[in-house]
Amino acid sequence: MLRHAATSTLLLFKNRLVVLRLLRQFFVTTGQISQFAARYWREVWFPPYEFQELLKQCFLIGNKSMALVGTTGFIMGIVLTLQTRPTLIEFGAQSWMPAMVGIAIVREIGPVLTALICAGKVGSGIGAELASMKVTEQIDAMEVSGTNPFKYLVITRVTATTIMIPVLVIMSDLISLGGSAIVENLKGGVSFTLYFSKVLEFLQFGDLLPSIIKSFFFGFAIGIIGCYKGYTSSRGTEGVGRTANEAVVIASLLVFVLDFIAVLVTDIFYEL
Amino acid sequence: MNSDPQTYSSVVSIRNLHKSFGSNHVLRGFHLDVAAGENVAVMGKSGSGKSVLIKCIIGLEPIDEGQLIVLGKDVPKLSVRELDELRADVGFQFQGSALYDSMTVRENLEFPLRRHLEKIKGYRAEDLVKEALENVGLLNAIDLLPSELSGGMKKRIALARTIIMRPKLILYDEPTSGLDPITAREISRLIVDIQKQYQAASVVITHDLACARITGNRLVILSDGKNYIEGKYEEVERMTDPVVHSFFT
Numbered sequence: 001m002l003r004h005a006a007t008s009t010l011l012l013f014k015n016r017l018v019v020l021r022l023l024r025q026f027f028v029t030t031g032q033i034s035q036f037a038a039r040y041w042r043e044v045w046f047p048p049y050e051f052q053e054l055l056k057q058c059f060l061i062g063n064k065s066m067a068l069v070g071t072t073g074f075i076m077g078i079v080l081t082l083q084t085r086p087t088l089i090e091f092g093a094q095s096w097m098p099a100m101v102g103i104a105i106v107r108e109i110g111p112v113l114t115a116l117i118c119a120g121k122v123g124s125g126i127g128a129e130l131a132s133m134k135v136t137e138q139i140d141a142m143e144v145s146g147t148n149p150f151k152y153l154v155i156t157r158v159t160a161t162t163i164m165i166p167v168l169v170i171m172s173d174l175i176s177l178g179g180s181a182i183v184e185n186l187k188g189g190v191s192f193t194l195y196f197s198k199v200l201e202f203l204q205f206g207d208l209l210p211s212i213i214k215s216f217f218f219g220f221a222i223g224i225i226g227c228y229k230g231y232t233s234s235r236g237t238e239g240v241g242r243t244a245n246e247a248v249v250i251a252s253l254l255v256f257v258l259d260f261i262a263v264l265v266t267d268i269f270y271e272l
Numbered sequence: 273m274n275s276d277p278q279t280y281s282s283v284v285s286i287r288n289l290h291k292s293f294g295s296n297h298v299l300r301g302f303h304l305d306v307a308a309g310e311n312v313a314v315m316g317k318s319g320s321g322k323s324v325l326i327k328c329i330i331g332l333e334p335i336d337e338g339q340l341i342v343l344g345k346d347v348p349k350l351s352v353r354e355l356d357e358l359r360a361d362v363g364f365q366f367q368g369s370a371l372y373d374s375m376t377v378r379e380n381l382e383f384p385l386r387r388h389l390e391k392i393k394g395y396r397a398e399d400l401v402k403e404a405l406e407n408v409g410l411l412n413a414i415d416l417l418p419s420e421l422s423g424g425m426k427k428r429i430a431l432a433r434t435i436i437m438r439p440k441l442i443l444y445d446e447p448t449s450g451l452d453p454i455t456a457r458e459i460s461r462l463i464v465d466i467q468k469q470y471q472a473a474s475v476v477i478t479h480d481l482a483c484a485r486i487t488g489n490r491l492v493i494l495s496d497g498k499n500y501i502e503g504k505y506e507e508v509e510r511m512t513d514p515v516v517h518s519f520f521t
C-alpha cells in the first residue's frame with residue numbers, strides 16, 4: 001500500500017518533470033525563434049539586396065501554391081453557400097447570402113485557409129530545402145564564397161512569403177466568391193453582377209484591411225518558421241524530414257495563434 | 273596591402289592551435305607552415321579533426337586559442353568584411369562537394385564570382401567559367417544540374433568552383449574519397465596541375481595514400497590533435513613508429 005503510494009508519487013513527480021521540460025523547451029524555442037526574427041529585421045535594411053533571388057522565390061511560391069489555393073478556395077465558396085442556403089431560406093434571408101459569405105470568406109476563411117495550405121506547402125518546402133543545404137554544407141560553401149547565406153537564403157525567402165501570402169489570400173477570396181456566386185446563380189437565379197454588387201455593398205474597408213494585415217503576419221510567420229527550422233537544423237540526413245514536419249506543425253499553430261490575436265485586436269478597434 | 277607575397281614568409285602559419293566542441297578537445301596545439309607554392313598533405317584517422325582544421329583556416333569555425341595567420345592576415349581578428357576579402361583568395365573544396373542543388377553547373381561556378389567583381393575585373397564571367405571547366409575536363413556538363421552528375425563529376429565540378437577565383441591558397445577536404453582508384457589518381461594529378469598552373473599553395477586532407485604521395489610535397493600526420501609527424505612522403509613511409517606505420521598498412 002505504502003509502496004504503491006510511493007510509486008504513484010514518484011510517477012507524478014516524473015510526469016511533472018516531463019511537463020517542466022516541455023515547458024522549458026517551449027520557452028527556449030520561442031526565444032530562439034524571436035531572436036531569429038529579430039536578426040531578420042536587423043539585416044533586411046542593409047545591402048547587398050538579393051533582388052533576383054527574391055523575385056525567384058516569389059515566383060516559386062506563387063507558382064507552387066496557386067493551383068492548390070485556388071482549388072480549395074473555390075470548393076470552400078461552393079460548400080459554404082450550399083450549407084447555409086437552407087437556413088437562410090428558412091428565415092427568408094436569401095438576399096443576405098452575398099453579405100454573409102463575403103464577410104466569412106474575406107475576414108476569416110480566405111486568410112486562414114490560404115495560410116494553412118501555404119504552411120504545409122511552402123513552409124515545409126523551405127524547411128526541407130534549407131535543412132538539406134545545411135547538412136550538405138551548401139550554406140558553409142556560400143559563406144566561404146563571400147555571400148552572406150542569411151541574406152541570400154533567409155531574408156529572400158521570408159520577404160517572399162510575406163509578400164506572396166497576402167497576394168494568394170486575395171486570389172483565394174476572389175475565387176471563393178466566384179464559387180459562391182456560381183451556386184447562387186444556378187440555384188437561386190441570382191446574376192453575377194447582382195451578387196458581386198451585393199458583396200461590395202456589404203463589405204467594408206474595415207473588413208478587408210485587417211484581413212490583409214493579418215495575412216502579412218501569416219506570411220512572415222510561415223517564412224520565419226521554415227527558415228529557422230531549416231537554417232538551425234542539426235546535422236544528419238534523417239533530420240531533413242523531421243525539420244519539414246516540425247516547420248509545418250509550428251507554422252500552422254502560429255497561424256491560429258496570430259489569427260486569434262488579430263481578431264482580438266480588430267475587435268478592440270471596432271468597439272472604439 | 274599586405275597581401276603582397278613579399279610581406280609574408282608563409283601562406284599559412286599556424287601556432288599552437290586549440291579547438292574544442294564542448295568537452296571534445298579536437299585540436300590540441302597544432303602547428304603548420306605552408307610556404308608559397310607548396311602542397312601539404314594532411315593525413316589522420318576519421319574524426320581526428322582534419323575537417324575542423326581547414327574550417328578554422330578559412331574562418332568557418334572560430335578557434336579557441338593559438339595563432340592563425342593566412343596570407344599575412346590574422347584570421348581570428350578579421351572583421352566580416354576583411355574575412356570576405358581573404359576568402360576571395362582562398363579556395364575551399366568541401367568533403368561532400370557541397371554543390372548548390374538548385375543551380376546548374378554554370379550557376380554554381382558563377383556564384384563565387386558575383387561577390388568579387390573587382391577581383392575579376394577585366395575577365396568575362398563566361399570565360400572564367402569555361403576555363404575552369406576545361407581545366408577539369410567537364411565543359412560539356414555546363415548546363416547539367418548536380419543531381420545529374422556522377423560522384424566523380426561532382427568532385428571535379430567542385431574543384432572547378434574552387435579554382436575559379438584563382439586562389440592563392442586552396443584547401444581540399446578529401447578530394448578523392450569515395451572514388452575508384454583510377455578516377456582518384458586523375459583528380460590527384462589535376463590537383464598537381466592546378467598547383468603548377470595557378471602557382472597556388474594548398475593543403476590536401478586525405479585518407480588516400482596515393483593521393484598524399486602524388487599531391488603532397490610534404491606530409492603531415494594529424495594524431496591526438498597535434499601534428500604527430502612531418503616530412504617527405506618517402507621519409508614518413510619508412511618510419512617504424514607504430515602510429516605512423518598503421519597509416520601505411
Ligand SMILES: Nc1ncnc2c1ncn2[C@@H]1O[C@H](COP(=O)(O)OP(=O)(O)OP(=O)(O)O)[C@@H](O)[C@H]1O
Nearest residue numbers: 293296298316317318319320321322323324325367
Ligand atoms: N560542428 C561541430 N559540432 C560539434 N562537434 C564537431 C563539429 N564538427 C566536428 N566536430 C567533432 O570534431 C571531431 C573532428 O571532426 P572532423 O570532421 O574534423 O573529423 P575528420 O578528421 O575530418 O574526419 P573524417 O575523415 O571522417 O572526415 C569529431 O569528433 C566531431 O564529432
Ligand SMILES: [Mg+2]
Nearest residue numbers: 322323367445
Ligand atoms: Mg572530414
